[in-house]
Amino acid sequence: MALIYVDDLIVGMVLAEDLFTPKGRFVLAAGASLQQDHLKILKTWGVVEADIDESSLGEGYSQSQELNAEFIEKAHDCLGHRFMLNDLEQEPVATLYRHTVHRFALELQQGFDPGPLSTVTPLEISENGPPPLSIPHLLKGEVDIVSLPTVYTHIVELLDHPDSSSQQVAKAISKDASLTVRLLRLVNSPFYGFSGKIDSVSRAVSLLGTNELSTLTLGILVIRKFQNIPSDLLNMDSFWRHSIRCGLFAKVLSSHLGEKGAEKYFTGGLLHDIGRLVMLDRMPVQYSGAVAKARLDCLPMYRAEQDCLKTDHSIVGKLLAEKWRLSPALIRMIGSHHSPRLARYSTEACIGHIADVFAHACGHEAMLVNEIPELQIAAWEEVGLKVELIAPTIRQVEAEFRDVVRVFFGDDDSVENDV
Numbered sequence: 001m002a003l004i005y006v007d008d009l010i011v012g013m014v015l016a017e018d019l020f021t022p023k024g025r026f027v028l029a030a031g032a033s034l035q036q037d038h039l040k041i042l043k044t045w046g047v048v049e050a051d052i053d054e055s056s057l058g059e060g061y062s063q064s065q066e067l068n069a070e071f072i073e074k075a076h077d078c079l080g081h082r083f084m085l086n087d088l089e090q091e092p093v094a095t096l097y098r099h100t101v102h103r104f105a106l107e108l109q110q111g112f113d114p115g116p117l118s119t120v121t122p123l124e125i126s127e128n129g130p131p132p133l134s135i136p137h138l139l140k141g142e143v144d145i146v147s148l149p150t151v152y153t154h155i156v157e158l159l160d161h162p163d164s165s166s167q168q169v170a171k172a173i174s175k176d177a178s179l180t181v182r183l184l185r186l187v188n189s190p191f192y193g194f195s196g197k198i199d200s201v202s203r204a205v206s207l208l209g210t211n212e213l214s215t216l217t218l219g220i221l222v223i224r225k226f227q228n229i230p231s232d233l234l235n236m237d238s239f240w241r242h243s244i245r246c247g248l249f250a251k252v253l254s255s256h257l258g259e260k261g262a263e264k265y266f267t268g269g270l271l272h273d274i275g276r277l278v279m280l281d282r283m284p285v286q287y288s289g290a291v292a293k294a295r296l297d298c299l300p301m302y303r304a305e306q307d308c309l310k311t312d313h314s315i316v317g318k319l320l321a322e323k324w325r326l327s328p329a330l331i332r333m334i335g336s337h338h339s340p341r342l343a344r345y346s347t348e349a350c351i352g353h354i355a356d357v358f359a360h361a362c363g364h365e366a367m368l369v370n371e372i373p374e375l376q377i378a379a380w381e382e383v384g385l386k387v388e389l390i391a392p393t394i395r396q397v398e399a400e401f402r403d404v405v406r407v408f409f410g411d412d413d414s415v416e417n418d419v
Contacts, residue, residue: 004052014056021045022392048391075104085374095387100361132286132309149221151176155214169210170202189403212263219267226277238365243270248397249355268333269355275317300373302338314338340379350379
């Protein structure tokens, strides 16, 4: 019996086991010989792989695998190091790693250069640098990096007022032209998959609700506010691409659990590392010392931050979220994405943690360190996700990723032309 990816299935292969969709729907019985129509149906229904009788693999499959072997080996060489903080024999890491290697090998075949993922530049650790700032000093100020845009503050005031209406919220959003076009572009993207075109904020409010739309608004405004923070350490484009991917993973994983509020999970994932930007902006010299230690000792960044700065970006992010008066759910996602136990393994904290690990594993962004954070098995078990959902989740996130990135990073004119 051999587990074969759907893209590698060939007409005439015979199923060794009954085949089901990721959601448990029966597709074909063991012993069925695959036909061309079957292959189309399997992709349509989200089937990622199938157990095939080895005697039916055929010479064509064997030859294709020989050609792929070189790229598979290169993928293992690169990703094996990146997964060094995780146990590759333990689920769900074993399945995540297997699917990641498969995708990476395909990208190598297509000419992808893994350069930034292979090495990071060591930094010198200074013994005489300035001391780290305390959290009160990090978050001090009202008219700078730690304050939210006025338009969002006004929306929150409207939501808090018992007599406000959805039309007032829509009007407040519509006053910001850049925000409006990006919000409408997101609502019309595969992120939601609405069948008809949504061409006004008031229509979006009526479909999604004021709280949901304000949560999306928060994500768009925060990216706009923090997008161009100068940093010699962190590539801001890579930072936000990772954050968007994390948000999408959080959204999709929560949907598998039947959780409501896709916007909440997406925005929580989007903002999970916001505390890091505050630390980079307020104490860049001290933070470079943490990066140097992380690279030297192969530590996850939050551990190096704790060692060097006596706090970490999740704690700073949590306190910033509280200062912004964000919802308790968003605060849990931001503040506990590295330590879900601090939020008593709440669903939001566990999903935020898993989504962050998945985003690191599946993304090619040049981050501060290359090692993928350890996936905490307790968080995975607490929410009850199934390993069979990992591959279709990765596919769905990648299918939505480019459109959502275009919403946040495309210029206003190009975004508006797409709405």
